[in-house]
Amino acid sequence: MNATDGLAVRDLTVHYGPVRALGGVSLDVPPGAVVAVLGGNGAGKSTLLRAISGTLRFQRGGISAGEISFEGERLSGAAPAAVVARGVVQVPEGRRIFSRMTVEENLRAGALGARRGARPRMIPHGAAEARERVLALFPVLAERARQRAGLLSGGEQQMLAIGRALMARPRLLLLDEPTLGLAPLMAARIADTIKEINAQGTSVLLVEQNAALALSLASHAYVLEVGEVALHGPAAGLAESDEVRRRYLGIGAAEVAAGTPGERPALSRWSA
Template sequence: MLQLTNVSTYYDNIAALQGISFAVEEGEIATLIGANGAGKTTTLKTICGLLRPRSGRVLFRGQDITGARADTVVRAGIALVPEGRRVFPQMTVWENLVLGATVRRDRSTVAEDLERVYAQFPVLAERRRQLAGTLSGGEQQMLAIGRALMARPELLLLDEPSMGLAPLVVEQIFGIIAEINRQGTTILLVEQNAHLALSLARHGYILETGRIVKAAPAAELLASDDVRRAYLGE
């Protein structure tokens, strides 16, 4: 579904990604893990059009989307749940969700999808008239995911969904992510909790200073002594 080939992305003259290549298969959960500053968020921003790579190609379903505008990428079928959730705090839950459907042409089914998101996240239905900034961290994460789902993505990019959340809330969020995948949405997950990410994913890629240093089935990475010492704190 998604293929990056020799992608390099820079901030001014600083190379954040240095020729990375990897693929995400349709229907799977794939994960990028690595230390802070390794280039994980830069990778997602490059895919979804928020950053333009200096070289390399990004293909989605065989279509070249390298450097395409962000709204074009969303229309193609990719949605991002950004790090830190980035909900609009002075807008209601309902307004945040409806914004997720802004680029859609099939306006007649937006209300139907809104009800589907409410069924997936009942707390959002209960708080639909509440300002997003007054929600808890876990509720804001649910809202950010729901807003992305309103774009009807085929590929969902998740950037650090567990960040700043209590363990029980993290467990709930990852249960929701697994269910979204079971319903047919392909997922590329960037996550600081490497053990949790690899437990959920089918394939894993390890980023170090802008380079992919290891790629393998997630179960194989979980079983690797080197990976466990370097990224799982064991």
């Protein structure tokens, strides 16, 4: 991918004090793509998103090597507001909505950092258009507009968190565990919404604990282990890997062994 085409992460190393959280991570998100990041707890998934969004400093972390760019502009070391202004917006794990503010006030807050100027086709140009887009995706937010956000259900709060991010009219949306803690039906609704957001022209970098869901949404995926990329490739191919199936898709070792050898790709850095 040309560095000016989308998100490019190159040889990224991140430390929290003396502790290395990421080591030499490289990753691409082409325009219009959904790219998934898989990995266990502590693999560095959220750290990767924080590095891109410029929020590492809030956890006393920092980039010690490597580069991050979006559409040819350097993001490494940029302040969070500058990253948002360049069209990259994160929905953090745990939603982090303003619980004492109303739904409407949360949405207005999301529009404050929006970049001014031209937008790609199908991306709204102004706050009013962005609000219409959000309410079309999440009609329940219109019904709850005057309600305090903290009184919403967990699924509704996740909708609000995504909607607030969309108010900034991002060209790249960073989603950190958007279905965590949600009932299966609500998780499926969030997945459908991610598809629709992407279909409207917004690229997505998705960190998701539900690996099956993530791989079904993504065109390409990366697997992180102990802060390094253990594997990457087309999402459909990773879904057929024995190691990915066993570690992340809930397929037991006996079921994997029962398959026909050679049908699915093996991961060279993982032992069987």
